[in-house]
Amino acid sequence: MFGVPWNGDTIAPPDMNRFFGLASADLVVPNMDAWGLLADFNTLKEISETLTGNTGLQNKALVAANEIMNIFDNKDLASVKKARKRAEEVFGEGWEKKGEKIYDEGTDRHQVWGIGYCHIDTAWLWPYRVTQQKVARSWSTQVDLMERYPEHRFTCSQAQQFKWLEELYPPLFERVREKVKAGTFHLVGGAWVENDANMPSGEALIRQFTHGQRYFETRFGKRCETAWLPDSFGLTGAYPQLMRLAGMKYFFTQKLSWNNINVFPHSTFNWVGIDGTQVLCHMTPVDTYTAQATVNDINKGVTNHKNLESSDKALLVFGNGDGGGGPLPKMLDNLRRIRAASNNSRELPPVIMGPLVEDFFDKVLEESNAGTDLPTWNGELYLEFHRGTYTSHGSIKKGNRKSEILLRDVEHVATLASLYRYHKHDYEYPKAKIDVCWEKVLLNQFHDVLPGSAM
Ligand SMILES: [Zn+2]
Structure with a gap:
């Protein structure tokens, strides 16, 4: 029941005979200061566990976390405020009241570009009809989050999922359409689904794009500019030409970080297809398209980048997939804290929220001599995994x-x-x-x- 696997392994098939009883439920009024302190403490802990011990910020975070432990008294609510004040020594005085404006402070040389995403497999351990529900639940959560966090951008691919929403949940579809118009709900991929990228015929690969782009254009008045296949099991060398002809010059993918023999050598590169056509490709060094927006994720955007000599930027594609609803408020809050800490220190890569995926690629081009400084990869992107x-x-x-x-x-x-x-x-x-x-x-x-x- 609820897709819970029998052995706790989240990719094992669910045990359909497992049931849970609801014994009690409580209505509570949360103490938001206490929740804030928990989040402060978690971010300090992440900083102290991620950065090396010889960095100033790591030392400051560790000492602050330790002092918060000493200040906090669960019988004295006033201690919560005191402890939160102590955390401001790392995040900056009054950082929380600044809200989304925290991203306007500090450097404008942003290295990690955060974009919300919810990878909903169109079918996997469940049938299509369950996906339809996952889409409605996840996207309604995101529409709501955009209203609470003005910096939040949510990116979404797969025309088929939009079509299901249009047919089955028309009022929600209208809300999504408003957000697309406002530029916060962002269309990517240009394809009917996030398809397998090796087995369909050439004609079918083209139809993925023609049907996808036609849907986006008729419903939203615009075509996608970035191809998006983060989870497909390897990609044919015919793709750069097909993407360009479908009107897309940028491409985001990720799965090759699962290679079990060779580490793929580049993070941002020109991908040249078998006919010589090329697209600008980013394979995020964060190594996931379901990042949790932790300090470690942000740091990996730089420390795991394979070609920093030609580009020092990474996309942070964050949010729970497959029914997890996409980005959570705690992820958006954590990113504000991380940015606040990096506004006062140079030891964490500055994260930016608000721009779109295309803004990221545009910036990469601008800083790499229109891409000529970037490395090149010729031919197919072969995944050394999942060969079965x-x-x-x-x-x-x-x-x-x-x-x-x-x-x-x-x-x-x-x-x-x-x-x-x-x-x-x-x-x-x-x-x-x-x-x-x-x-x-x-x-x-x-x-x-x-x-x-x-x-
Ligand atoms: Zn997938």
Whole structure:
């Protein structure tokens, strides 16, 4: 029940016979100062555990955390305020009241660019109908968070998930549309789903983009500018050309950090396809697309960057995926604290919130001689992992190929028929019907369905 796996391993299939009883429930009024102190203490602990012992900020955070332990008395509420005051020696006086304005202070040389994301597998350990609910729950949470945290930007791919929302939750879809218009709910990917990037035919890869971009353009009046496949199991060398032709010059991916033999050598690079076309690619050094926005994540954006000599920037793609709802308030709060600490110290990379993914890539280009200083990678991005996905559940692969071939035949025959105005000269090309068939094939090319890694 609730997708809880039988052994605690979060990627194991759920035990459908596991049930939980609700024994009691309480309505409480939280003491927000106490919650604030807990968050202060956690950030200080993260700083002291992440930075090395010979840094000033690490020392200050460790001493502050220790003193807070001594000041705090659970029988004396006044001690909470006193302890929080002590934390201001690291975060700066009155940092909390500044809210999102904390990002306006300190340096404007930002190294880690935070963007909220919720990686919802279109099907994985659950069927499509459960994904539809995950989308509604997660995105409504994000729409609400944007109203409470003006710096919050949430990025989202997969036209199919938007279409489900439009059909099943129209009032929420309208709220999302308002946020897209306001520029806070940000469209990326340009594809129907985050598809497998090796097994679909060339034509199907193109259809992923044409159907995706057409959907985004008709519903939101704009196309995506950044291709987005963080979790696909390797990427064909044909992609740079296809992305460019779909109107996208930037690309975000991530999965190759799972390689089990070679460490991929670059973080930000020009990816050159088999025909010579290139896109600007970022593979975040944070090594995840579900970051928790901790001090360690921020620090990794620089310490794990593979080509700092040509670019010192990283995207922090943070938020819980797959039903976890995306970014949480505590993550946005933690980022404010981390920025506050880095406004007073040079030992943490400055994190920025508010810009979009394209702003990040634009900045990279601006600082790297239009990308000419960046390293280059030629050909496919091969994932040295998950190789079983090319043979698992052969029937899905066979069905996919058969459907691709059939759709090609149907389109050929329908084109000929419409040219000759077949059948009493009133034959019309059945575009809507063919689109429905294509959308089904494109949906099933999702990166856990076609590879056979879903339940
Ligand atoms: Zn995934």
